[in-house]
Amino acid sequence: MTSLGPLPQSHSSYIICSVAEQTDVKIRHRVYELIASCAPELSSTPIEEADLINDLGYHSLAIMELAFVLEEEFDLALIDEERTAEIRTAREVADYVLSEVRAQA
Numbered sequence: 001m002t003s004l005g006p007l008p009q010s011h012s013s014y015i016i017c018s019v020a021e022q023t024d025v026k027i028r029h030r031v032y033e034l035i036a037s038c039a040p041e042l043s044s045t046p047i048e049e050a051d052l053i054n055d056l057g058y059h060s061l062a063i064m065e066l067a068f069v070l071e072e073e074f075d076l077a078l079i080d081e082e083r084t085a086e087i088r089t090a091r092e093v094a095d096y097v098l099s100e101v102r103a104q105a
Contacts, residue, residue, distance in 0.1 A: 024098060027074075031094040034073060038066045050090045066093075076100050 032047045041057030043050055052058040058066070067079040074097055087093055 027098055027101060028094045030073065031070070031097050032090060034069050035066065035090045035093060038062065038069055047090050048094075051088055052090065052093070053088070056090075070097055074101055075104070 028048075035050075035052075035056070036047050039056040039058065040062050041055075043055040045051075045055045050056050052063065063084055064081075067084055070076060070093070071079060076097070077100070079096075083096070087096060
């Protein structure tokens with residue numbers, strides 16, 4: 001069998017980025033699953049675009065419950081109330097979790 005040799009540098013970088021992107025996609029997917037499972041209401045809006053309060057019926061207690069679930073699932077530090085007040089959409093939740101997971105790495 002003939003070996004193709006090492007990949008050119010440009011392809012090697014592409015593969016590394018692809019793995020990182022796949023990890024990001026998996027984390028986002030899991031965050032969206034958790035948001036949907038904790039949501040007080042179901043919505044026809046795609047979860048990635050959903051507003052926590054207006055589309056999914058989240059209230060302050062449900063948001064705090066979601067924060068605890070995310071802390072447990074991703075081994076995050078406690079999410080302070082000030083930070084949760086700034087997060088309005090499922091996408092912002094996923095962005096926050098991704099940033100925290102990356103900071104831990």
